[in-house]
Amino acid sequence: MKIINAALRHQSGLFTLTLEDGAIAAIDAQPTLIAPVTASDVLDAAGNLVIPPLVEPHIHLDASLTAGEPEWNMSGTLFEGIERWGQRKATIDHEDTKRRAHTTISMLRDHGIQHVRTHIDVTDPTLAALQAMLEVKEEARDLIDLQIVAFPQEGIESLDNGRRLMEAAIDMEADVVGGIPHFEYTREQGVSSIKFLMNLAERTGCLVDVHCDETDDAQSRFLEVLAEEARASSG
Numbered sequence: 001m002k003i004i005n006a007a008l009r010h011q012s013g014l015f016t017l018t019l020e021d022g023a024i025a026a027i028d029a030q031p032t033l034i035a036p037v038t039a040s041d042v043l044d045a046a047g048n049l050v051i052p053p054l055v056e057p058h059i060h061l062d063a064s065l066t067a068g069e070p071e072w073n074m075s076g077t078l079f080e081g082i083e084r085w086g087q088r089k090a091t092i093d094h095e096d097t098k099r100r101a102h103t104t105i106s107m108l109r110d111h112g113i114q115h116v117r118t119h120i121d122v123t124d125p126t127l128a129a130l131q132a133m134l135e136v137k138e139e140a141r142d143l144i145d146l147q148i149v150a151f152p153q154e155g156i157e158s159l160d161n162g163r164r165l166m167e168a169a170i171d172m173e174a175d176v177v178g179g180i181p182h183f184e185y186t187r188e189q190g191v192s193s194i195k196f197l198m199n200l201a202e203r204t205g206c207l208v209d210v211h212c213d214e215t216d217d218a219q220s221r222f223l224e225v226l227a228e229e230a231r232a233s234s235g
């Protein structure tokens with residue numbers, strides 16, 4: 001496989017990239033523009049810039065393309081946004097979730113993004129969005145690498161069965177353990193949620209990605225708790 005007529009960052013002129021076994025094996029400067037070739041193993045970049053794919057490290061694919069449904073967030077605050085999402089969540093439908101996720105993934109692809117980490121709300125007792133997204137992950141495999149975070153939007157400790165839902169989501173093969181300590185009812189619950197999620201990650205070998213102190217409350221100090229748990233468990 002070759003990519004011809006490629007422009008590269010900080011380089012003048014055009015280049016031919018030779019790919020072997022999914023990796024770039026050679027980069028050769030071209031003396032001139034190569035005339036377009038019709039061959040299945042040659043891609044003509046036509047003088048456009050060739051760069052590594054971009055990364056989308058934080059998106060909520062289960063909530064994408066739902067603005068205004070069923071109501072707009074009139075205050076513009078995060079907390080009203082979470083409330084509106086709570087209403088929308090009650091109407092979740094398997095196909096609707098998959099359709100919106102696939103549409104969003106196509107938009108990401110069109111902007112050069114290949115690696116995506118999505119948070120998926122796992123505080124719905126049916127885990128319907130997670131099930132849908134696991135299917136999307138397989139179906140979109142040729143377009144993007146999708147990493148799924150089990151995200152407890154309504155809390156781990158302040159929600160009935162919150163811990164069980166997190167464990168069930170990881171059993172279903174979500175890739176990453178999430179959290180939202182500042183959204184728990186009390187500071188103690190926030191601290192306890194971090195200890196629980198770090199323990200879950202350690203038991204299962206999962207990565208951790210926590211929405212931490214995402215609030216204007218200057219008293220929200222969960223980052224230091226999370227950092228200390230990471231330090232204590234790394235010994």
Ligand SMILES: [Zn+2]
Pocket residue numbers: 058059060119211
């Ligand atoms: Zn988020």
